[in-house]
Amino acid sequence: MHGGRDVANDASTVFDVVILGGGSGGYAAALRAAQLGLSVALIEKGELGGTCLHRGCIPTKALLHAAEVADETREAAEFGVLASFQGIDIKGVHKYKDDVVSGLYKGLQGLVASRKVTFIQGEGRLSSQTSVDVNGQRVEGRHIVLATGSVPRSIPGLEIDGNRIISSDHALKLDYIPKSAIILGGGVIGCEFASVWKSFGVDVTIVEGLPHLVPLEDENSSKLLERAFRKRGIKFELKSRFSGVEYTENGVRVSTENGKSIEADVLLVAIGRGPVSAGLGYEEQGVAMDRGYVLVDEYLRTNVPTISAVGDLVPTLQLAHVGFAEGMLVAERLAGLKVVPIDYDGIPRVTYSNPEVASVGLTEAKAVEQYGKEKVVTLKYNLAGNGKSKILKTAGEIKLVQVKDGAVVGVHMVGARMGEQVGEAQLIYNWEALPAEVAQLIHAHPSQSEALGEAHLALAGKPLHAHD
Numbered sequence: 491m492h493g494g495r496d497v498a499n500d501a502s503t504v505f506d507v508v509i510l511g512g513g514s515g516g517y518a519a520a521l522r523a524a525q526l527g528l529s530v531a532l533i534e535k536g537e538l539g540g541t542c543l544h545r546g547c548i549p550t551k552a553l554l555h556a557a558e559v560a561d562e563t564r565e566a567a568e569f570g571v572l573a574s575f576q577g578i579d580i581k582g583v584h585k586y587k588d589d590v591v592s593g594l595y596k597g598l599q600g601l602v603a604s605r606k607v608t609f610i611q612g613e614g615r616l617s618s619q620t621s622v623d624v625n626g627q628r629v630e631g632r633h634i635v636l637a638t639g640s641v642p643r644s645i646p647g648l649e650i651d652g653n654r655i656i657s658s659d660h661a662l663k664l665d666y667i668p669k670s671a672i673i674l675g676g677g678v679i680g681c682e683f684a685s686v687w688k689s690f691g692v693d694v695t696i697v698e699g700l701p702h703l704v705p706l707e708d709e710n711s712s713k714l715l716e717r718a719f720r721k722r723g724i725k726f727e728l729k730s731r732f733s734g735v736e737y738t739e740n741g742v743r744v745s746t747e748n749g750k751s752i753e754a755d756v757l758l759v760a761i762g763r764g765p766v767s768a769g770l771g772y773e774e775q776g777v778a779m780d781r782g783y784v785l786v787d788e789y790l791r792t793n794v795p796t797i798s799a800v801g802d803l804v805p806t807l808q809l810a811h812v813g814f815a816e817g818m819l820v821a822e823r824l825a826g827l828k829v830v831p832i833d834y835d836g837i838p839r840v841t842y843s844n845p846e847v848a849s850v851g852l853t854e855a856k857a858v859e860q861y862g863k864e865k866v867v868t869l870k871y872n873l874a875g876n877g878k879s880k881i882l883k884t885a886g887e888i889k890l891v892q893v894k895d896g897a898v899v900g901v902h903m904v905g906a907r908m909g910e911q912v913g914e915a916q917l918i919y920n921w922e923a924l925p926a927e928v929a930q931l932i933h934a935h936p937s938q939s940e941a942l943g944e945a946h947l948a949l950a951g952k953p954l955h956a957h958d
């Protein structure tokens with residue numbers, strides 16, 4: 491235990507908030523609650539920082555950056571730079587990735603300690619509506635926040651063995667580079683690994699049951715990503731549902747319901763993540779659940795007045811920044827501040843593959859559903875007209891979705907570094923900006939943000955660098 495009282499020897503301690511799970515959702519709730527003067531116990535069975543820091547966002551983005559360096563080295567001659575690509579030193583890649591993670595981990599541990607959060611290392615279980623049992627002791631709180639997160643999911647008949655059939659947890663630690671890989675699931679995690687592995691020289695095939703990669707994105711973004719992946723030699727089988735897997739002499743063979751059979755060294759199962767709630771006492775204490783998820787209202791309150799829940803454990807978008815936002819909202823509510831429900835459509839979403847896919851707001855299909863076809867206007871701006879994108883040799887588009895004569899309700903971007911543009915896109919969506927208002931803002935030249943400006947100039951009826 492670090493920082494604060496030793497609750498083991500102080501049975502009378504009742505914390506204002508007891509938080510179960512120290513990932514993005516849990517630690518954000520802890521930091522904000524402590525900042526607001528509440529006494530906080532944070533219980534974590536593994537490492538503070540959870541999935542995002544140790545098995546998710548951060549390590550994958552480090553791998554993606556190493557992949558980008560590999561591609562740039564290979565393509566250096568296209569920029570007149572003499573360099574020769576000699577291969578990937580996977581040990582070196584892991585060292586770089588692990589150094590990034592451990593630096594951030596130390597920083598986070600320091601932050602939690604400096605805010606006087608009582609950190610309790612151990613596996614906790616909800617033992618009443620106001621307590622969690624951990625390490626044989628009872629930790630009491632006026633309020634409980636459940637934040638036990640999620641783990642990789644599989645399907646019946648598909649056993650993850652950690653060797654040839656692996657999850658993202660294993661893929662992040664693989665100490666060799668397979669010659670070939672099948673990735674089951676063309677969502678964010680599947681596409682990010684496909685991108686990394688291709689850059690590392692792996693022959694990759696994605697198997698996706700739905701008609702498109704990144705199926706939650708606007709169809710235009712999916713199609714642009716598919717085009718770019720095809721160009722990079724990343725193979726994918728769409729509308730292909732998994733039907734079985736068997737071991738071959740040196741790898742695996744995956745078959746699909748539509749009769750395809752694909753062989754590779756490894757199979758990465760990336761079909762989603764399921765909530766961590768089984769056996770933790772939630773149901774026994776009367777918390778309403780649905781398929782393992784804890785049900786909450788728009789203020790992240792469960793049906794039990796003393797219990798809130800945040801992050802991947804609740805059925806909202808499984809993203810670290812959603813966990814941060816939900817954790818902070820709960821802390822502020824418990825501290826008596828006025829809070830506003832989260833607009834989940836206004837949350838930026840990024841797939842950090844090469845190229846990147848970034849979006850905020852409604853897809854065209856959702857906008858049509860919400861406002862009617864005749865009310866929805868769209869505009870596509872091709873990055874070919876953007877100087878900085880040309881310099882970077884990236885292709886892609888920015889697509890805007892607007893309610894006729896009204897605000898921009900969706901921004902969908904594909905291209906290198908588009909994840910960095912989503913900050914402005916998010917302000918445009920969340921401030922319900924009109925195209926003419928954005929067109930009024932002057933963007934730096936040459937920058938990729940200029941493409942967002944140009945797209946809005948065009949939507950406002952005064953295109954500059956755009957062909958009619």
Ligand SMILES: Cc1cc2nc3c(=O)[nH]c(=O)nc-3n(C[C@H](O)[C@H](O)[C@H](O)COP(=O)(O)OP(=O)(O)OC[C@H]3O[C@@H](n4cnc5c(N)ncnc54)[C@H](O)[C@@H]3O)c2cc1C
Nearest residue numbers: 511513514515535540541542546614639801802808809810
């Ligand atoms: C490969 C991958 C890449 C990702 N990339 C991104 C990205 O780029 N951007 C993004 O926004 N999101 C990304 N995510 C998603 C992001 O990591 C999650 O949304 C986020 O970590 C959820 O936070 P959480 O606090 O709800 O859960 P978690 O981070 O899972 O934390 C839950 C914590 O609770 C602990 N715990 C569980 N049960 C108990 C118990 N009984 N007692 C004590 N402790 C317990 C766990 O050990 C864990 O530390 C990625 C995820 C993966 C897997």
